[in-house]
Amino acid sequence: MSKKIHDMFAQIAGTYDRTNSVLSLGIHHLWRNRLIKMSETKPGDAILDCATGTGDVAITFYKKNKGQGRIVGTDFCAPMLELAEKKSKSNYPEIEWKIEDAQDLSFPDNTFDIATISFGIRNVDNTEDCLKSMARVVKPGGKVLILEFGQPHWPIKPFFNLYSGYILPFVGGIISGDRKAYKYLNTSSAQFPTGKKFIELMEKTQAFSEVYFKSLTSGVCYIYVGKVAG
Numbered sequence: 001m002s003k004k005i006h007d008m009f010a011q012i013a014g015t016y017d018r019t020n021s022v023l024s025l026g027i028h029h030l031w032r033n034r035l036i037k038m039s040e041t042k043p044g045d046a047i048l049d050c051a052t053g054t055g056d057v058a059i060t061f062y063k064k065n066k067g068q069g070r071i072v073g074t075d076f077c078a079p080m081l082e083l084a085e086k087k088s089k090s091n092y093p094e095i096e097w098k099i100e101d102a103q104d105l106s107f108p109d110n111t112f113d114i115a116t117i118s119f120g121i122r123n124v125d126n127t128e129d130c131l132k133s134m135a136r137v138v139k140p141g142g143k144v145l146i147l148e149f150g151q152p153h154w155p156i157k158p159f160f161n162l163y164s165g166y167i168l169p170f171v172g173g174i175i176s177g178d179r180k181a182y183k184y185l186n187t188s189s190a191q192f193p194t195g196k197k198f199i200e201l202m203e204k205t206q207a208f209s210e211v212y213f214k215s216l217t218s219g220v221c222y223i224y225v226g227k228v229a230g
């Protein structure tokens, strides 16, 4: 587990949701909804959302499946998870929140139908370990889905680079008081394997029988799907 990443999220937890909404102009809700649609979930499914942060994906799964089934949100950062719990406890008390490192999940093999991670895998120390850990806890034939930033293509690319390189750290810094965290968002996204390169990483784990991806908003974000091998 990276203490530096953990402490960075602990530091920005209180302003995380507000900063997200401002910086993405609300588009992050559309991206997360797309992830849920691509999961093809149905009421009764057991779902794990890793690196859940303040819990939006887990809560959206709960609403989509009308509270039927099991929804678990995990994160290694207690201050983020506390906000998820606070948000959900009156309306969605059945959602389980648990401190877990996504690279070394403690659940038994084949526990879930679906496991997701949104804007989290870029932050883990070892991407392959994280993918293997998520695939291990999903039943054969179930799905692992990853939502992550990418590097957008032309004609959005120059505008995006300007936005994410300068405006995002500036505005993120003002709202959160931590400019470095939003500079990190930009540099880590720019370096992270995207599209076919990420698919190669998924294939390398040998945990999936089928892998595919969809790019969103001209490549600003990607959703990767792996069907867990039997």
Ligand SMILES: C[S@@+](CC[C@H](N)C(=O)[O-])C[C@H]1O[C@@H](n2cnc3c(N)ncnc32)[C@H](O)[C@@H]1O
Residues within 6 Å of the ligand: 001, 002, 005, 006, 009, 050, 051, 052, 053, 054, 055, 056, 057, 074, 075, 076, 077, 080, 100, 101, 102, 103, 117, 118, 119, 120, 123, 124, 125
């Ligand atoms: C950018 S936030 C994303 C939160 C949420 N999934 C969302 O879509 O808003 C990244 C989250 O990943 C968590 N995280 C980073 N590395 C992790 C790890 N190895 N295990 C579990 N959580 C981790 C951080 O604590 C943080 O809450």
